[in-house]
Amino acid sequence: MGIGGSDMYRQQILDHYKNPRNYGELEDATFSHVGENPQCGDRIRMDVVLADDGETIERVAFSGDGCAISQASASMLTGKLHGKTLEELAEMDRDDIVDMLGVEISPMRIKCAVLAEKVAQDGAKIHRGEIELDTTKTE
Numbered sequence: 001m002g003i004g005g006s007d008m009y010r011q012q013i014l015d016h017y018k019n020p021r022n023y024g025e026l027e028d029a030t031f032s033h034v035g036e037n038p039q040c041g042d043r044i045r046m047d048v049v050l051a052d053d054g055e056t057i058e059r060v061a062f063s064g065d066g067c068a069i070s071q072a073s074a075s076m077l078t079g080k081l082h083g084k085t086l087e088e089l090a091e092m093d094r095d096d097i098v099d100m101l102g103v104e105i106s107p108m109r110i111k112c113a114v115l116a117e118k119v120a121q122d123g124a125k126i127h128r129g130e131i132e133l134d135t136t137k138t139e
């Protein structure tokens with residue numbers, strides 16, 4: 001798979017890849033967004049339902065296909081985002097994702113790792129009218 005790190009973390013990534021958590025689409029999503037990493041062929045869609053306060057992430061689901069890193073990262077991120085505010089989501093960066101995955105990510109694969117995070121962040125920005133964007137692309 002081309003990733004370093006301990007067996008435990010590698011097992012965790014493979015487990016999330018084979019048994020993705022919160023997989024699917026939410027029909028009542030407050031916002032949905034899609035993104036791709038053309039270099040690797042990863043595609044991710046994130047569906048987010050906000051609580052009544054319009055700030056707190058109440059439910060989140062993802063769907064898509066691609067390499068183990070991209071899909072496992074999306075699966076793990078959905079668990080992490082639950083209960084976070086959009087502000088907290090906006091403050092996340094690639095270090096949070098690398099910490100979450102727990103393995104060394106090569107520069108080539110970092111785009112796979114952060115795709116889900118970028119899709120969620122861009123989706124939130126579009127929802128708040130901060131940017132206009134059809135598809136997030138990691139270039």
Ligand code: ZN
Nearest residue numbers: 040042067112
């Ligand atoms: Zn990938």
